[in-house]
Amino acid sequence: MGARVTLQTIADQVGVSRMTVSNAFSKPDQLSATLRERILSAAQELGYVGPDPAARALARGSTGAVGVIFTHSVRFAFTDLVATGFLGAIAEELAPTGLSLTLLTSSDDGDIVPARDVAMDGALVYSCDWKSQAVDFLHRRKLPLVYVDQDVDDDIPSVNIDDRGGAAAAARHVLELGHRRIGLLLSGTHGPYGLLATPEAAEGHSSRQRLLGWLDELGPAGAELISARQDSATPEHARWGARLLLDRPDRPTAVLCFSDAIAYGVLQAAAELGIDVPGQLTVVGFDDNPLASQVRPTLTTVRQDLAAKGRAAAAALTAAIEHARTGAPAPVEHIVLPTELVIRESSGPAAAPPRPGSAR
Incomplete structure (x- = not known):
């Protein structure tokens, strides 16, 4: 040698x-x-x-990496189309800065606690339980933070979308089509699953805001609501949640879904039960991920601009890191990006609701 x-x-x-x-x-x-x-x-x-990169990082007091903290497993970042679109935009925005992404879960099990132990210059807290120990560790480390899809904190920059306005637009759409018996399909990882006596058991910022948007329109209209909650947005769970709403004599004529992934499960369950979409059932998703325009029938949904959200989050975090480095006062900005209703083939006028005991 x-x-x-x-x-x-x-x-x-x-x-x-x-x-x-x-x-x-x-x-x-x-x-x-x-x-x-x-x-x-x-x-x-x-x-x-x-x-040596480690020596350079030590000399300049920087790791060259930023964390993205998930509530879900890191696998979620590679399997969820919304997460992949968002992370791709962040990576593209960070590329000229030389910063790299480190994907971390909010798990605090085992000897290694990512939020406590992984070296990073700052972190994006993405759709996490704000009460989790992981978020507490990030605050205690005094790292520059940006919240994404989180409840607003006056002291932390944030990037959200207009979840409530987008959901309200979806609810208005089905009401304008004449639907009055409407299903709400929620998602979460805590609390009861199955049919809900009331739909208020939404979990997390986005779920709560979308539920509030639906209720803003459906409540004053006197719509009859049938709500269900499922564990996660996997196809299997989505079909299970959908069948709770559809495999019943008084099924809804329209279903509003927390996400496009869940809406896809409703389309699958409807096909299994012989329910025509949109002839007998209108289905509306949220996000406008690539799946929405690929399924048949194509999916009516609420579009969020994932690229704009990723760019905004990356820019906010790099600014926060720079302010921390220089010691300059850091402005706290709360960005809310617009949403847009996209009407496709899964929307149709309300058909006569099935009578108890009648054939589908």
Whole structure:
């Protein structure tokens, strides 16, 4: 094995100082293009790839990474189309800054607690239980934070979408089509599952806001509500929740869903039960993820701009990290992005509701 190549090795080869070689890698604007090219060529010839990242991070007091804290498992980031779209936009926005994403769960089981133990310059708290120990650890570490899809905190920058307004638009849509017996399909990981006597058991910021938006319109209209709650938005759970609403004699003529993934489960359950969409049932989702325009019938939904949300979240976090680095007062901005109702094939006028005991 040959001798270890260091910055001094390259400096001796080119005939410059060790600091000049270091600047060629970390502060290229300090050197002429010709000199930097000479140094990099010598480094390549000697087999030197650059300063040790850990040492560079220690020297500048930065890890070069930002965390994204999930309530769900990290697998959720790769399987949920909304999460993947959001994270992709963050990664694209962060690319020019040199910051990388570290995906972490809010789990506090085991010896390693990500929010406590993983090195990062700041974190996005994404759709988490704000009472979790993970969020508490982030605050105690005094890391720059940005909340996304979370209840607003006066002291923490946040990025949300107009969940309530979008849900209200969906509810108005089904009312305008003549629907008065309407199903609400919620999602969550805590509390009772199954049919709900009242729909107020929404969990998390987005769920609560979407429920409030539905009720803003359906309550004054005197609509008859049939609500159910399921565990997560997997296809199996979504079909199970949907059948609670549809496999009954007084089934709703329209179903408003917390997400497009859940709405897809309603479409599957309707097909299994021989219920025509939209002839006998209108289905409305939320998010406008790629699935919404690929399923048949295509799905009426509320669109959120995932790319804009990701860019806004990344920009807010990089600004918070920079303010923390310089010690400058950090402005706290609460961004709310608009939503848009997208009407597709799963919407139809209310059909006569089935009578108890009648054939489907």
